[in-house]
Amino acid sequence: MVNRKHVFWQALLSAVLIFGVGILIGIGFENSRNDLVEETLVNSEINLLDSQLLGTISNNFEIGCEDANLALMKFADRIYNEARILEDYDEASQLTGLLEILHKRYDLLRVMLWAQAIDLKKNCGSDIHTVVYIFQYKDEGATLKSEQLVFSRKLESLKNEHPGEVILIPIAGNLELESVELIKKKYLIDKYPAIIVDEKHVIKNVEDLEGIEEVLFS
Amino acid sequence: MATTVIETIYFIYIFLALYMISLFVLIYIQNRKEMFYYPKGKVEPVSIVMPCYNEADSIGEAIEGLLNLDYPKNKIEIIVVDDRSTDDSVKVVKKYVKNYKNVKLIVNKKNSGGAAEPTNLGVLKAKYDYIAVADADSMPEKDALKKMIGFLQKDEKVGGVTCGIMAKKRDSFIEKLQAIEYSVIAFTRKLLDRVDAVYVTPGPFALYKKKVLLEIGLFDTKNMTQDIEIVWRMVYYGYVARMCLATRTHSITPTRFRHWWKQRIRWNIGGLQTIIKYKGFFLRRGMLGAFILPFFVISLCVGILGLGIFVYLLGRRIWITYFATKFSVFVGTALVRTSEFNLSPQVLHFFGLSLFILGVLFTILGLSVMKEKELRDKNLFVLAFYFLIYLSLYPLILITSVYKLARGKYSW
Numbered sequence A: 001m002v003n004r005k006h007v008f009w010q011a012l013l014s015a016v017l018i019f020g021v022g023i024l025i026g027i028g029f030e031n032s033r034n035d036l037v038e039e040t041l042v043n044s045e046i047n048l049l050d051s052q053l054l055g056t057i058s059n060n061f062e063i064g065c066e067d068a069n070l071a072l073m074k075f076a077d078r079i080y081n082e083a084r085i086l087e088d089y090d091e092a093s094q095l096t097g098l099l100e101i102l103h104k105r106y107d108l109l110r111v112m113l114w115a116q117a118i119d120l121k122k123n124c125g126s127d128i129h130t131v132v133y134i135f136q137y138k139d140e141g142a143t144l145k146s147e148q149l150v151f152s153r154k155l156e157s158l159k160n161e162h163p164g165e166v167i168l169i170p171i172a173g174n175l176e177l178e179s180v181e182l183i184k185k186k187y188l189i190d191k192y193p194a195i196i197v198d199e200k201h202v203i204k205n206v207e208d209l210e211g212i213e214e215v216l217f218s
Numbered sequence B: 001m002a003t004t005v006i007e008t009i010y011f012i013y014i015f016l017a018l019y020m021i022s023l024f025v026l027i028y029i030q031n032r033k034e035m036f037y038y039p040k041g042k043v044e045p046v047s048i049v050m051p052c053y054n055e056a057d058s059i060g061e062a063i064e065g066l067l068n069l070d071y072p073k074n075k076i077e078i079i080v081v082d083d084r085s086t087d088d089s090v091k092v093v094k095k096y097v098k099n100y101k102n103v104k105l106i107v108n109k110k111n112s113g114g115a116a117e118p119t120n121l122g123v124l125k126a127k128y129d130y131i132a133v134a135d136a137d138s139m140p141e142k143d144a145l146k147k148m149i150g151f152l153q154k155d156e157k158v159g160g161v162t163c164g165i166m167a168k169k170r171d172s173f174i175e176k177l178q179a180i181e182y183s184v185i186a187f188t189r190k191l192l193d194r195v196d197a198v199y200v201t202p203g204p205f206a207l208y209k210k211k212v213l214l215e216i217g218l219f220d221t222k223n224m225t226q227d228i229e230i231v232w233r234m235v236y237y238g239y240v241a242r243m244c245l246a247t248r249t250h251s252i253t254p255t256r257f258r259h260w261w262k263q264r265i266r267w268n269i270g271g272l273q274t275i276i277k278y279k280g281f282f283l284r285r286g287m288l289g290a291f292i293l294p295f296f297v298i299s300l301c302v303g304i305l306g307l308g309i310f311v312y313l314l315g316r317r318i319w320i321t322y323f324a325t326k327f328s329v330f331v332g333t334a335l336v337r338t339s340e341f342n343l344s345p346q347v348l349h350f351f352g353l354s355l356f357i358l359g360v361l362f363t364i365l366g367l368s369v370m371k372e373k374e375l376r377d378k379n380l381f382v383l384a385f386y387f388l389i390y391l392s393l394y395p396l397i398l399i400t401s402v403y404k405l406a407r408g409k410y411s412w
Helices: A004-060 A065-092 A098-124 A142-161 A178-186 A212-217 B005-034 B059-067 B089-099 B116-125 B144-154 B173-193 B210-216 B226-236 B257-277 B286-331 B347-369 B373-377 B380-407
Strands: A129-135 A166-172 A194-197 A201-203 B046-052 B076-082 B103-107 B130-134 B138-140 B158-167 B205-209 B240-251
Touching: A004 A065, A004 A098, A004 B005, A004 B347, A065 A098, A065 A166, A098 A129, A098 A166, A098 A178, A129 A142, A129 A178, A129 A212, A142 A166, A142 A212, A142 B286, A166 A178, A194 A212, A201 A212, B005 B173, B005 B286, B005 B347, B046 B059, B046 B116, B059 B076, B059 B089, B059 B138, B076 B089, B076 B116, B089 B103, B103 B116, B116 B130, B116 B210, B130 B144, B130 B210, B144 B158, B144 B205, B144 B240, B158 B173, B158 B210, B158 B226, B173 B240, B173 B257, B173 B347, B173 B373, B173 B380, B205 B210, B210 B226, B226 B240, B226 B257, B226 B286, B257 B286, B257 B380, B286 B380, B347 B373, B347 B380, B373 B380
Parallel strands: A129 A166, B046 B076, B046 B130, B076 B103, B158 B240
Antiparallel strands: A129 A194, A194 A201, B130 B205, B138 B240, B158 B205
């Protein structure tokens, strides 16, 4: 006969050990993903600096606006795709909170990208369109999640239909970033999701989403 | 930490499951050489009580099985207690009464609606000190009494002993599923025996000391699973139940889903009634409060909570899909995008998968120990169905049982 008390404690110890090892492996696994995102982010930051520099030298050295446009569009596409990977990793992240910080950094990068695009439009009279998508990061209720899903679908199809014309910039609106708060205040955004089209029009309702192409290309 | 409430609950689930698997595996490792041990007992007279209600099709074979036990015929009396059957059960039994001196028939005054009352009647009429209770659709192996009686004789504290209850027929799909389930239950029950935590002496075949049954007040006629309640009461009185894996009883299992469902509801309601009856002993009174009761209560909570979370997540998913589809149609965009399928695995997925694999390995270990090679090796689809579908029905049965118990709408 096994010692009753001992086997219950042994099982507890064994479960704690296995569970603990599992948690440690899990944290390691998520950290490796975070490292990957961070590395990509650093590259993107370098690319943004590069893009800003390109804007400056295009003025000073009379480099064509077309090249600057192309470079910005390429960079915008790149961080849009990176954002999607970040979203996937973020949804899958359960043990570490680092991705939220990385998300903030990415959001700042996107705000800078937007500013860069506005500059380029001013300086070069560029015909690129900026579509800034302000959404709620996490803690969405079912209705909000379904609305955001529809907004994302519509914007993605818009981007696919007009790849060289539209810069899509998704920014989380609830991460308490001062620059984002100012933007929200300026465009009177008090609910999510919302879309700012070419710094002129704001779309807040699913019903108005249907007409986004008209707003963009009218 | 980035975990939400639901994820935290899942982590708790995983930990509890890990604990139970660790416990069973450790008990097995420490006792693997004694799994089939039984103390050799003396041949002493045994009264076998067989409650019966509408068992005309099987009772003849069941009595034959008892008459053919490898036990001296003059040391056995068989008492069939009919609970006012409406079929030919009494007629069948009378033939045996006529031909065998040691077969007796008692007919209850009115139908009691359960097995407890007829069993109690039989116990009170029994003339021997050891009482075996047998179902009218079950067949103990010939050596059952010989191998089981020693447990009662060698230890004063042992009040009852059960054996491995196995599925008799394995022809249909549902019978095979139950055969796997019964084998795993028998294996784990033996493991619980090693820590004095056997919590049921199932109806198909169990052996008791008559004086213990009388001392603790016989079977509870109000409980739907008198075979569970009697053991808890034994433990409450300081006795213990044992499990003899060296012998088996083969029982007929339901062949239709609705019969299976009804049986499981009855088992669950009985379990719930027993928990309610003994709730005051939570974490008190030896193994009853320290392990058996918490084990049942935690299983109950985990089952109901798990089902609740599943329903919530499913409802939320349906809600989101419905509205997203409705709005997508309205704005004329795609109904689904490939990017919506998140293929990045979560840590919880790895935990869940690891636990699932551990569960499968444990079941395979159980089938191997129980020498169920055919079930283990030649029924891969049945095994897969058992893990993925069959076991998932448990919480549904539980929630239905809670509902029926709360409304007082249940019957045998």
